[in-house]
Amino acid sequence: xxxxxxxxxQDFFAELCEQIIQHLNHKIPGVNTAELCQRIQTSGIExxxxxxxxxxxxxxxxxSTAARNHLSTEELITTLSDxxxxxxxxxxQVIRHVWNEQGKxxxxxxxxxxxxxxxxxxxxxxxxxxxxxxxxxxxxxxPYVMVALTVADPxxxxxxxxxxxxxxxxxxxxxxxxxxxxxxxxx
Amino acid sequence: xxVSALHRLTRHVVYRGLVRAExxxxxxxxxxxxxxxxxxxxxxxxxxSAWRNEAQASQISLPRLVDMDWRVDIKxxxxxxxxxxVPTCLxxxxxxxxxxxxxxxxVVSALTVELSKETLDTMxxxxxxxxxxLSAVANK
Numbered sequence: 001x002x003x004x005x006x007x008x009x010q011d012f013f014a015e016l017c018e019q020i021i022q023h024l025n026h027k028i029p030g031v032n033t034a035e036l037c038q039r040i041q042t043s044g045i046e047x048x049x050x051x052x053x054x055x056x057x058x059x060x061x062x063x064s065t066a067a068r069n070h071l072s073t074e075e076l077i078t079t080l081s082d083x084x085x086x087x088x089x090x091x092x093q094v095i096r097h098v099w100n101e102q103g104k105x106x107x108x109x110x111x112x113x114x115x116x117x118x119x120x121x122x123x124x125x126x127x128x129x130x131x132x133x134x135x136x137x138x139x140x141x142x143p144y145v146m147v148a149l150t151v152a153d154p155x156x157x158x159x160x161x162x163x164x165x166x167x168x169x170x171x172x173x174x175x176x177x178x179x180x181x182x183x184x185x186x187x
Numbered sequence: 188x189x190v191s192a193l194h195r196l197t198r199h200v201v202y203r204g205l206v207r208a209e210x211x212x213x214x215x216x217x218x219x220x221x222x223x224x225x226x227x228x229x230x231x232x233x234x235x236s237a238w239r240n241e242a243q244a245s246q247i248s249l250p251r252l253v254d255m256d257w258r259v260d261i262k263x264x265x266x267x268x269x270x271x272x273v274p275t276c277l278x279x280x281x282x283x284x285x286x287x288x289x290x291x292x293x294v295v296s297a298l299t300v301e302l303s304k305e306t307l308d309t310m311x312x313x314x315x316x317x318x319x320x321l322s323a324v325a326n327k
Contacts, residue, residue: 118277118299121306124313128320136242139204143324145317146249149280151300161298163282165252167321173255174314180276181311183259184304187274 003086004051010090012040016052017098020060023156024067024106029122030152031056034159057155059095066099067106073099122158123150145170200231201238208232247285253295254281276302 005013019031033056037049066076076099077092125148131140148162165173196214205211211228255278262273277299284294302310 118301121278121300121302121310124310126313126317128317128324131243131246134242134246136198136201136246137204137239138202140243140246142243142246143321145321147252149298149300151298161250161280161282163250163252163280169252170314170317170321173252174318176255176257177307177311177314180257180259180278180302181304181307184274184276184307187259187261 004047005055005091006088007045007047008040008052008055008091009043009045010094012036012043013091014094014098016056017059017094020056020156021063021098021102021106023152024060024063025102029120030156030158031060032158053155053157056157060156062095063099063103063106066103071103073103076103119151119153119159121149122152124148125150143167196227197231197234197238200235201242204239206232206235250282250284250296252280253283255279256281274304276307278302 008016016031016036019028019036022028023031033052034049037047037052040047040052062076062080066079071079073096077096080087080092080095127146129144129146131142131144133140144164144166146162146164148160150158150160152158199214200211203210205214208228211231212224215224215227257276257278259274259276262271262275264270278301280298280300281295282298284296
């Protein structure tokens with residue numbers, strides 16, 4: 001994966017590192033690797049989401065380990081160069097800059113959010129539709145609810161999952177959520 | 188040939204949404220055997236709603252929700268915080284990928300999400316708006 005870092009132009013790599021550090025600082029819910037990858041691909045570079053995710057994970061691990069060990073910028077760069085000699089110079093520069101600016105603020109914040117072991121909910125988008133007709137049924141008139149759930153997975157990367165449900169399913173879902181909220185209130 | 192013809196007939200009835208005996212009887216040619224015609228029409232009428240539901244269930248669609256489980260936990264401690272009492276909600280949604288693509292062995296994936304009180308309230312707000320829209324549409 002270190003070789004793939006060569007493919008990423010400096011400004012995109014800087015953006016990735018920025019997002020990672022902001023996520024570690026709890027300023028943003030996660031790193032939007034899919035969206036960033038799409039922009040990288042549009043600019044003509046052949047990089048797939050899987051590789052970008054791996055790179056994001058590595059950098060995230062690098063920063064969080066450095067934070068835990070209270071490394072200064074120089075210590076971080078030295079450790080990095082000792083471990084990975086094939087990193088391109090511009091990547092090292094970006095890491096040095098980002099760590100200098102924001103590395104110190106990844107404190108061991110007394111925060112319940114640090115305990116993420118499953119995906120974290122980020123956003124819910126919805127759409128109500130009626131399927132009018134299909135190849136099997138000319139006059140279908142079948143109502144449904146479409147939901148797109150944005151989730152930050154445990155590694156901090158943002159994914160979106162879409163699914164549809166029938167109206168009775170939706171009503172059941174709503175009821176269950178109200179129950180959950182009620183329990184959360186009383187606990 | 189017989190099976191194929193019956194298949195086409197039933198598909199046609201479901202497609203056009205024919206529900207009255209007269210409409211179905213009208214599909215048969217003039218000199219068709221009377222009793223057979225009535226028997227077939229009766230059988231078709233009996234099965235029409237089941238076939239229609241089947242057509243609705245197996246139409247192309249995006250992944251569908253098949254199951255939902257939830258649990259409320261209280262986080263009492265972690266490696267960074269020794270004592271706390273933070274209620275949190277774990278939700279597992281089981282989603283079945285496109286039925287039409289999977290054929291007879293559908294792929295079900297599970298999505299596990301953690302929600303805090305704030306995020307749960309956001310979700311509820313969104314769902315409430317869907318519910319309002321539904322009632323608005325139903326009343327039209």
